Amino acid sequence: MIDGSSPSSVAEYGRDEPAPRSASRLLEVRDLETKFYTADGIVNALNGISYSVDKGECLAIVGESGSGKTVGVLSILKLIQSPPGRIVGGEILFKGTDLLKLDDRALRKVRGEAISVIFQDPMTSLNPVMRVGAQITENIHAHENLTHRQARAKAADLLGMVGIPTPSRRLDDYPHQFSGGMRQRVMIAMALSCSPQLIIADEPTTALDVTIQAQIVELIKKLQEELGTAVIWISHDLGVVARLADTVAVMYAGHIVEKAPVDELYARPAHPYTIGLLNSLPRLDARVRTKLQTIGGLPPNLLGVLKGCPFVPRCRFATDICREQNPPITEAAPGHAIACWHNQLMS
């Protein structure tokens, strides 16, 4: 995140000297690089991304499939399957400690206790042959010294907090006895069980219907406000992001191409990709039926090294320099960073 005290360019961020850090900073990711070593070659999934999250902040990471948004956050907790994946560079500072330098034991304490994850598909991320109460208390027992009875009482409280009716009776149900929306509530209860300071929500509403999506979005918003938890919300839905986020980072081909406070990003998008995304959406409240603007072409294949800006083949502003060099992400306006050689042209 770029604030008044940061250097003007994220590219300048901490090679040797750490960037100034405000007291409210919770997580700071610097130049994170993750690659997958596959039989077909090296997939450059994450090409040096930097961002930060403050206490209580909701950062949304937006991008299409394959843009690296999920790899980017799973790398934080080293949840990348290895092999083939490997984090090859960068730092992940959580309250000043580099998570990449922690051993497995220390990292396990961070996972679930300080940072927890809500996954996209609640059916495949819950154990189908384990009662939900046992799944929630498993996490509590792993991190806290409570008796079985206390842990169960806590699990019931959590289920009640996420809006599951008659929680103490539902502890002994299996995941298949819950609907999709209710399962996602169970996942949220599990994520909250050790009062984490940061929750990573990886497209938590994509598998759900719109009325259920609205319930879950409001629930997370409410919990975030009440508990002061910071949230990284990964999504491809620019509508949901408008509702929830404080700050938005747009990803494309393993790079963050634009980052700004939510109002600023929607009012003054500056990267051609962001502009294209926002223009390609029809609005629920619009009568006019002008032709939808499209972004021609396809996202690039991340196998092998790309030269220049990854958006070049689809960009209508591309010039020679774009084909030669990948633009660094720089601050174009206060708090608004973009990675484009032509950002002045656009603003």
Added chain:
Amino acid sequence: MNDNVLVRVKDLKMHFPIRAGIFGRTVGAVKAVDGVSFDIMKGETLGLVGESGCGKTTTGRAVLRLYEPTSGEVSFRGVELGSQGAEGVRRTRRHMQMIFQDPYASLNPQMRVGEIIARPLRVHGLVKNRREEKELVADIMQKVGLNVSFRDRFPHEFSGGQRQRIGIARALATSPDFIVCDEPISALDVSIQAQIINLLEQLREDLGLTYLFIAHDLSMVRYLSTRVGVMYLGKMMELSGSDELYENPLHPYTKALLSAIPIPDPPLERQRQRTLLAGDPPSPANPPSGCRFSTRCPIAVDHCRKVEPEFREAIEGHWVACHLV
């Protein structure tokens, strides 16, 4: 019958039996579609929206008689399909085609693109020889924006958006009048969705097509549709002109559905009032008595739980099934 009506659906019911035990005894039925009526006018796009399990896809399939309906009638150009026999339906299907949701599952992975598109031409005997077939396929591929030199490639060599173009080309091969589009963009990335939507619009204008467009993305449905129908648990809840439905929704379910859709405009989003529906939709195997929405309806009264509301024209051209409107 009005000359302008291309497809008429009357009291369509599609129940799937639930079987149990070693003898496969029928113990109940999933009432996926339970008495739905609507007309589709020539040249219009009728949008059909609702949440998963509301019966919108089943309706689309039953309209094309991909399912044999439990009861009810579907007429195409004034002729009832059920009265035509299997061969008659097959011949009529030349004029009514379908674009499927999943471009990965709906194309045969062992067939080349050219063959996939040529198949309907052969089935319906629309080409005399290989040369004519080749020309027609090339023509259709061009229409949907596929490079003709890719005709000998296999589906796995294409991206999701390209595959959906192949699906559209196959549907267009027989020059149909009417196409059921069953969530044609929901499996695609945002930047690709607009490409496919623009293509569908272009084809509708150029070829004079009529669409039944099934989707759960209400913004996209508003953008595309002339009229929109809202389904809930196998019933049509509301049906009206597209702008009318979005600006003056009458049914409490439609209101809740619209308020649940986030708009990509942060200051506006902060001001919007939301009607959050409690709970989940009930099972279509055991729908509630009276109005099906009564268990989640914020304004339901006792009467709603006992008597099923009639689907009636509340305002001219604006149909709704609710006692309290």
